[in-house]
Amino acid sequence: MSIKAENIKYIYSEGTPFRTVALDNISIEVKEGDFLGIIGHTGSGKSTLIQLFNGLEKPTEGKIIVDEITVGEDKKLLSKVRQTVGLVFQYPEYQLFEETVAKDVAFGPMNLKLPQDEIDKRVRESLELVGFNFNKIKDASPFDLSGGQKRRVAIAGVLAMKPNYLVLDEPTAGLDPAGRNDLFEKIKTLHKKANVTVILVSHSMEDIAKLVNRVIVLYKGKIHMEGTPKEIYSQAEELREIGLGVPQVAEIVNELRSRGFNIRTDILTVEEAKEEILKEVRKRNV
């Protein structure tokens, strides 16, 4: 099972002076179990691509195949695609509207007309998967929660639909550093525990490098780079050229290398950098 994009082109406002080619010749496959990061700066096509994954939009050219369903071929299957690919938009808290957290998370499964005991089970499981104590949170008003907690409630609402793929568009946008770290930790745990493939969209390599196992870098609607976080990280110069922030740890490693330190280029974390630097320092002291 997978999401396949085959030679995708997507054009906004075709036939007008505002015509924009948002995606051009994109082919990728997201396999079950993957934890994929899609990065690129503003306007590179990230949001457009994930909206195609979930059937919200149809490609101008090419095909999107979600678990063997070709999106758009049979309109009756569109709701199945939407349920299979759970999309969490940027700032999803604006879509919370019920008076309690439990009611909000139950909204999707209720629309599926599932039996009440199945709805209750899904609400509990989804809230626990995003790190809540169910009994403590269920009767809270979503409006009384912190920004990070609201995001987790919104994610639980999508998980309650039991998607095979969970697509998160800039999930930590606007949160403070502690809230971001906490939410990323929760997403990491979620990928491990829930049987769900995760696609995480971000404009920051630094944020997602420690989480995902594969990265696609979009630039002007095309796939510019693809690989493991380490492979992408080691190309700091190229990242800089396409306007993406180079991770601070990569900056430090590059600086030390330029001063003759023999350090690997594919370092992801401060801990790894520390180890490498200490190794080099010990060598020099001998």
Ligand SMILES: Nc1ncnc2c1ncn2[C@@H]1O[C@H](COP(=O)(O)OP(=O)(O)OP(=O)(O)O)[C@@H](O)[C@H]1O
């Ligand atoms: N509704 C729209 N109508 C016309 N052009 C659009 C529309 N939405 C996006 N675009 C254009 O399509 C291109 C890709 O936009 P998209 O929103 O997919 O990029 P993005 O990488 O998600 O950006 P961001 O990080 O700002 O969300 C951009 O040039 C953008 O201006």
